[in-house]
Amino acid sequence: MTFTKYLLALTLASLALFSCDNSESLQQYLVDKQDDDKFLKVDLATSLLQNENSDFTQEEKDILATVKKINVVAYPLKGENTTDYETEKDKVKSILAKDKYKTLLKMGSNNRGATLKYTGEEDAIDELIVFASDEERGFAVFRLLGEKMRPDQMMKLMKSIDKGDININQLSGLGDILGMGSDSTAVKQ
Amino acid sequence: MKKSLILIALLAVPFFASAQKAFDIFEDEKDVTSFVATKNMFKLLSKMDFDSNDPEVKEYLDLINNLDNIKIFTTENISVASKMNDAVSKYVSGNSNLSELMRVKDDGKNIKFYSKEGKNSNHVSELLMHLTGNLDGKERTVIMSITGDIDLKKVSKLTKDLNVPGSDALKNLDKKKQ
Numbered sequence: 001m002t003f004t005k006y007l008l009a010l011t012l013a014s015l016a017l018f019s020c021d022n023s024e025s026l027q028q029y030l031v032d033k034q035d036d037d038k039f040l041k042v043d044l045a046t047s048l049l050q051n052e053n054s055d056f057t058q059e060e061k062d063i064l065a066t067v068k069k070i071n072v073v074a075y076p077l078k079g080e081n082t083t084d085y086e087t088e089k090d091k092v093k094s095i096l097a098k099d100k101y102k103t104l105l106k107m108g109s110n111n112r113g114a115t116l117k118y119t120g121e122e123d124a125i126d127e128l129i130v131f132a133s134d135e136e137r138g139f140a141v142f143r144l145l146g147e148k149m150r151p152d153q154m155m156k157l158m159k160s161i162d163k164g165d166i167n168i169n170q171l172s173g174l175g176d177i178l179g180m181g182s183d184s185t186a187v188k189q
Numbered sequence: 190m191k192k193s194l195i196l197i198a199l200l201a202v203p204f205f206a207s208a209q210k211a212f213d214i215f216e217d218e219k220d221v222t223s224f225v226a227t228k229n230m231f232k233l234l235s236k237m238d239f240d241s242n243d244p245e246v247k248e249y250l251d252l253i254n255n256l257d258n259i260k261i262f263t264t265e266n267i268s269v270a271s272k273m274n275d276a277v278s279k280y281v282s283g284n285s286n287l288s289e290l291m292r293v294k295d296d297g298k299n300i301k302f303y304s305k306e307g308k309n310s311n312h313v314s315e316l317l318m319h320l321t322g323n324l325d326g327k328e329r330t331v332i333m334s335i336t337g338d339i340d341l342k343k344v345s346k347l348t349k350d351l352n353v354p355g356s357d358a359l360k361n362l363d364k365k366k367q
Contacts, residue, residue, distance in 0.1 A: 104233065106216065106225035113223075122232045151236045 026095050026129065026141070030073050038081065038088075040074040060160055063153040067146040074140035089139050096131055111135035124148035211280040212260060212332055215273065220266035224351070226259045228337075252347060256337035261353060263331045270321070270330035277319045277332060287317065293358045297323035300355045304341075313339050320355045331355065 033039045046067045050056075056064065077085055095101075096117060105116040112134040120126035126147065133139035215221050231253045264270050281287055281303055290302040290313075299322050305315035316339050320331040333353055335344065348356035 102229045103225070103227050104230040105227075107223065108216065109222035110220055116230075118229070118233075122229065123236050151233050155237050 024095055026092075026101070026127075026143070029091065029095055030071070030141070033073065038075060038084070040072075040076060042070075042072040044070040044072075046070065056160070060156065063150075063157050066149045066153070067144065067157075069145050071143040071145060072140060075138045077134075077136065077138035085138065089133060092131060092139065092141060096129070101129065120148070123150055123152075125151065211276055212262060212273075212334060215262045215264075215269075215276075215332070218264075218269060220264055220269050222263040224259070224261040228257045231256050248343065249346070252340055252343045256335060256339065258334070258336045259351070260334045261331070261351070262333075263329060263354075265327055265329050267328070270328075273330045273332055274319075274321065277317070281317075287315065290316075291358070293355075293361075295358070298355070300358050302359070307338060311341050313341060315339075316341075316344065318353075318355055318359075324354050329354075 034041070046064065046069055049070075050064070075085060075088055096115065100119055101117040102119070103115065103117050105114075107114050112132070114130060114132040117129045117131070118125050118127060119129075126145070126149070128144040128146075128149070130142040131139070132142070216223050216225065235250055235254045262273065264273060284305075287303050287305050290304040291300075292302075293300040298320060301319045303315075303317040303319070304313040307313040314336065316333075316335045318331070318333040320329070320333075322328065324331070331354055333348070333355075345356055345359040348359055
């Protein structure tokens, strides 16, 4: 009995090791592309989104503290780089197809598509990801990074956006740069 | 005894899970408008702190809480449409526990609903809609597949909110059942 227990533990451990070993994460991919000129990158600490004279309650501050940053990486399509674009897009797609990235929503029409995914647990989200692509403009990965973000609390945070304590105008500027923001950010909210 | 039951259940899971795969190829097909929402989404929604004092909201949450998947595919492309029609007829004929629930012919559209038996007569475990014909002035084909524990009386509300064509017909179904 004890032997089978050990065996089970061993198998599980080795499985865990193997699964870690060969999985390229989105994080890794994006770090690799850090110095690649073909990609557009924007990093935003969430602290930047707070209005100067906002009056957050302690609770709201705590919630906000679970959200670390917003990270956007985009590959704009400029005519001649189609083959490379397809390879990179397929790479991101295959990374996001891993079980770790749980699919929430998928939408697509003709040449555009958007996928909403997350990592972590449903009541402790670590990463919220929007992958959007448009055959004419390119693709983009939007990430909201945090630590154990709780969906119920996020709703409260949305309410503070309504109140004007969080300034999402900073984000809409981001969409304009990428030229494909309007529909994808709509998905995000 | 218990163990073997669990084992059988586990073995059966992938079998059930693959039920919807028949239409997954249309997700990445060009000329197809798709919408897919997963169990993760529904679980997440149920965690959200909505104002659940409102009975209507509560009813809604109860409904989606029990769903596994919603998939909707629409196309205007004739060759893709015929592929979709083939996929549906193949899927229906290959699944003996999927039976026709309702057939509507109205205003140039053909709508067929198929369902798989659920826990009682008002609940089904799978609902499949296949719509062909003239929709908003254009020839379209729509496939909608919902899996989970579906309350037929309430599901038309959801499909209406998702703007699924043919949900009006589904509403009539409630009346028939009542």
